Structures are given as structure tokens and as C-alpha cells.
Amino acid sequence: xxxxxxxxxxxxxxxxxxxxxxxxxxxxxxxxxxxxxxxxxxxxxxxxxxxxxxxxxxxxxxxxxx
Amino acid sequence: xxxxxxxxxxxxxxxxxxxxxxxxxxxxxxxxxxxxxxxxxxxxxxxxxxxxxxxxxxxxxxxxxxxxxxxxxxxxxxxxxxxxxxxxxxxxxxxxxxxxxxxxxxxxxxxxxxxxxxxxxxxxxxxxxxxxxxxxxxxxxxxxxxxxxxxxxxxxxxxxxxxxxxx
Numbered sequence: 001x002x003x004x005x006x007x008x009x010x011x012x013x014x015x016x017x018x019x020x021x022x023x024x025x026x027x028x029x030x031x032x033x034x035x036x037x038x039x040x041x042x043x044x045x046x047x048x049x050x051x052x053x054x055x056x057x058x059x060x061x062x063x064x065x066x
Numbered sequence: 067x068x069x070x071x072x073x074x075x076x077x078x079x080x081x082x083x084x085x086x087x088x089x090x091x092x093x094x095x096x097x098x099x100x101x102x103x104x105x106x107x108x109x110x111x112x113x114x115x116x117x118x119x120x121x122x123x124x125x126x127x128x129x130x131x132x133x134x135x136x137x138x139x140x141x142x143x144x145x146x147x148x149x150x151x152x153x154x155x156x157x158x159x160x161x162x163x164x165x166x167x168x169x170x171x172x173x174x175x176x177x178x179x180x181x182x183x184x185x186x187x188x189x190x191x192x193x194x195x196x197x198x199x200x201x202x203x204x205x206x207x208x209x210x211x212x213x214x215x216x217x218x219x220x221x222x223x224x225x226x227x228x229x230x231x232x233x
Contacts, residue, residue: 030233040231 003063004042006035009054023053077159083152087145094141101134101193119195129199130192137186137193143179147172165219165226173216181209 010020017035021028026046033039047058054061067075093113099105100115109115118134121127151172158164184205192199 026233033231034233038231039233040228042233046233 001065003065004034004037004039005061005063006031006050009056009060013054013056015054020050020053024049073159073162076164077156080152080156080159083148087148087152090141091145094138094145098138114190114194116194118193121195126197133186133189133192136182137190140179140183140186144176144183147176147179151176163226163230165223167223170216170220170223173212173219177209177212177216180212181205184208 010017017028017031021031024031024046026034026049034042047061050061051058093115096105096109096115097113100107100109101118103117107115108117118130121130151169154166154169154172155164158166158169185201188202188205189196189199
């Protein structure tokens with residue numbers, strides 16, 4: 001399964017969900033869905049925006065676990 | 067056709083369906099009132115608002131009772147399922163979330179009740195002296211079409227839910 005490590009990256013960058021929401025332009029509700037792992041898919045544009053905001057790579061945000 | 071235009075068309079169709087459903091409910095009420103002899107006027111046009119011809123044979127009378135109860139119950143079930151489905155569609159249109167899981171349940175109910183409604187309505191002549199039970203192709207085709215629509219709608223709900231959870 002794919003695990004989203006958004007909360008890990010946010011704490012590393014000391015960024016709150018509100019700040020990220022403002023910077024990326026995604027609603028808090030959608031960011032929360034992403035953070036809690038309820039999302040079914042993520043658009044490249046969203047991934048790119050989050051990576052830019054958190055200064056990381058997609059590999060830092062997404063992880064494959066058996 | 068643009069999205070707004072399609073939504074407007076769905077809304078207009080829903081209101082038209084509600085008007086037809088109201089008419090249908092009136093027809094069923096009039097039939098019930100006439101058959102229970104609360105009112106005494108007869109109405110033509112194939113509306114079956116006329117006196118029932120009860121048979122004196124017990125076996126035939128039992129079949130007539132089954133036909134009467136089955137027809138009324140399936141008609142009421144159809145009207146209720148259609149009413150809740152159309153109302154739900156109108157509510158969903160307001161929030162632009164057309165596909166919902168509850169509508170799938172209503173569509174399943176509609177599919178089953180449509181089968182019984184077709185069975186009983188095609189044999190309504192039994193209540194007026196006809197002594198044969200018919201099983202027409204319409205009895206199968208209509209529920210099958212409803213079944214296909216229900217299954218397609220169910221897939222649409224899954225796709226819609228997945229789409230909503232795509233961030």
C-alpha cells in the first residue's frame with residue numbers, strides 16, 4: 001500500500017495544515033483527506049505544488065509499504 | 067450540451083416526473099375508491115375505474131384477491147420509490163453531487179417493484195372477468211432495462227466517489 005507521509009514532512013518543515021493549505025491552494029478538507037490516507041488518488045499538479053511548498057520530492061511524501 | 071444546460075434539463079425532467087407521479091397517485095386512489103365502492107362513477111380510457119367483477123368460484127376469487135393486492139402494493143411501491151428517487155435527485159442537484167449511494171438503494175427497489183408491477187398490471191383484466199394469466203415480454207424487458215440502469219448508476223457512484231477523493 002501507498003502511505004502518504006505528509007504529516008512527517010510538515011513537522012520537519014514546521015508547517016501547519018493552514019499554512020500549507022494557503023500556499024498550495026487546496027482546501028483544508030482536501031489536505032486532511034490526503035493526510036489521513038483516505039485519498040484514492042493525487043494529481044501531479046497537486047503533488048508538484050505540495051513538493052514545492054515543502055521543498056521535498058514525491059519520494060519524501062509517498063512511501064510503498066507491504 | 068453544456069454542464070449547466072444538462073443540469074437544468076435534469077431539473078426540468080424531475081419536475082415533470084413529479085407531476086406525472088402525482089397524476090399516477092390520483093389514478094391509483096380513484097381506482098381504489100371505485101373498487102372498494104366508496105365512489106360509484108365509471109371512467110373509460112382504460113383507466114380501470116369501474117366496478118370489479120368478483121368471481122363466484124373460490125379459487126378464481128383467491129387469484130383475483132392476489133391480483134388486486136399485488137397490483138395496489140406494487141403500484142404504491144413504484145410511486146414511493148420514484149418519488150424518493152426524484153426528490154433525492156433534486157436535492158443532490160442543488161449541491162451538484164448527482165450520484166449518491168442512497169439513490170442506488172432506491173433504484174434497486176424500483177427494479178424489483180417494476181417487475182411485480184408489470185406482472186400485476188398486465189393481468190389486471192383478471193379483476194374484470196378475464197380468465198387467463200399472461201406473461202408478456204414487456205414484463206421482462208422493463209425490469210431488465212431498470213437493472214442495467216441501476217448497475218450503470220452503481221458504477222457511476224463508485225467512479226464519482228473515487229473522483230471526489232482525488233486530490
